Amino acid sequence: MRDPDALIARAGVRGDPDRDQHFLVDDRVLDRLPTYLEEIDADASHLLEIGGGTGALTDRLLAVADEVTVVERDRKLAAFLREEFREAIDAGDLTVIEDDALEVDLPDFTASVSNLPYGVSSEIAFRLLPEGRPLVLMFQQEFAERMVAEPDTSEYGRLSVSTQHYADVEIVESIPKEAFSPPPAVQSAVIRAVPRDPDYEVDDEEFFLRFVKALFTQRRKTIRNAIRNTAHITNLEAPDAVVEAADEAILQKRADAMEPREFAALARLALEVGEPAET
Ligand SMILES: C[S@@+](CC[C@H](N)C(=O)[O-])C[C@H]1O[C@@H](n2cnc3c(N)ncnc32)[C@H](O)[C@@H]1O
Numbered sequence: 001m002r003d004p005d006a007l008i009a010r011a012g013v014r015g016d017p018d019r020d021q022h023f024l025v026d027d028r029v030l031d032r033l034p035t036y037l038e039e040i041d042a043d044a045s046h047l048l049e050i051g052g053g054t055g056a057l058t059d060r061l062l063a064v065a066d067e068v069t070v071v072e073r074d075r076k077l078a079a080f081l082r083e084e085f086r087e088a089i090d091a092g093d094l095t096v097i098e099d100d101a102l103e104v105d106l107p108d109f110t111a112s113v114s115n116l117p118y119g120v121s122s123e124i125a126f127r128l129l130p131e132g133r134p135l136v137l138m139f140q141q142e143f144a145e146r147m148v149a150e151p152d153t154s155e156y157g158r159l160s161v162s163t164q165h166y167a168d169v170e171i172v173e174s175i176p177k178e179a180f181s182p183p184p185a186v187q188s189a190v191i192r193a194v195p196r197d198p199d200y201e202v203d204d205e206e207f208f209l210r211f212v213k214a215l216f217t218q219r220r221k222t223i224r225n226a227i228r229n230t231a232h233i234t235n236l237e238a239p240d241a242v243v244e245a246a247d248e249a250i251l252q253k254r255a256d257a258m259e260p261r262e263f264a265a266l267a268r269l270a271l272e273v274g275e276p277a278e279t
Contacts (some may be wrong), residue, residue, distance in 0.1 A: 024056055044111055054100055055085060066093070073101065078117050078244055081097075101124050110200075116138055116139065118184065121139050129166040136172075140187075147160060148169045156262065162209055172191065175190065
């Protein structure tokens with residue numbers, strides 16, 4: 001495997017934190033990341049990597065996949081990846097896309113392993129999660145903890161519900177700052193997301209996610225009050241009708257005690273009787 005420090009030296013770049021560039025330099029971490037897909041027998045035939053950097057992780061992914069697509073926005077780094085991995089590109093094993101991961105059309109990948117640019121990690125995660133593929137992604141520790149949080153904890157929130165709506169998620173590893181060059185300000189964590197079919201119905205995904213977001217803006221209020229107080233966000237013209245139709249036990253809860261399935265049931269009811277205005 002290529003030595004991560006040697007890659008940085010050959011690329012002639014120093015990671016720029018202002019451009020979300022923290023390169024992994026710990027071989028053991030780099031070697032472990034693809035094994036989190038192997039453990040769940042994920043289809044690794046076409047791996048997607050967001051933010052290729054100098055290619056230390058790309059190298060490990062090429063060792064386990066038939067095909068890798070890497071998206072890298074930085075012009076100089078994308079040029080370096082094309083140069084460094086010329087053979088793999090010529091063999092048709094690697095595609096380097098020089099573009100913004102938030103804008104680009106994603107390929108038909110089977111799984112993703114990525115050390116995400118932290119400034120846009122949430123936006124990228126919510127581009128990847130709805131694709132329904134296994135994901136091994138690096139985030140800031142605190143963000144990862146919110147993604148996997150359970151109801152009735154201080155970390156539980158909109159991020160937990162919307163993440164867990166798409167996947168079963170767990171933190172598989174915490175990564176110290178020293179594993180990166182330059183070291184980021186905070187500790188990192190790797191999450192593994194295994195897509196799941198929710199055991200509840202959601203009629204309108206966009207509304208469901210907006211509804212959850214709205215109710216969490218009132219996390220200290222009961223659901224009864226939160227439904228009424230957020231009608232301007234949920235665009236419900238008849239929030240009182242939702243309150244009248246909902247179960248008393250749900251109305252007395254607060255958002256941070258609600259399971260994703262309970263949000264889903266309430267969102268269905270809101271669509272049914274709450275007279276949502278066209279948006
Ligand atoms: C945290 S570094 C990871 C680099 C490499 N994968 C590693 O682990 O060493 C994130 C990479 O994403 C790139 N990047 C930042 N914002 C991006 C965006 N919006 N789209 C694509 N790449 C981006 C940065 O240039 C940087 O190379």
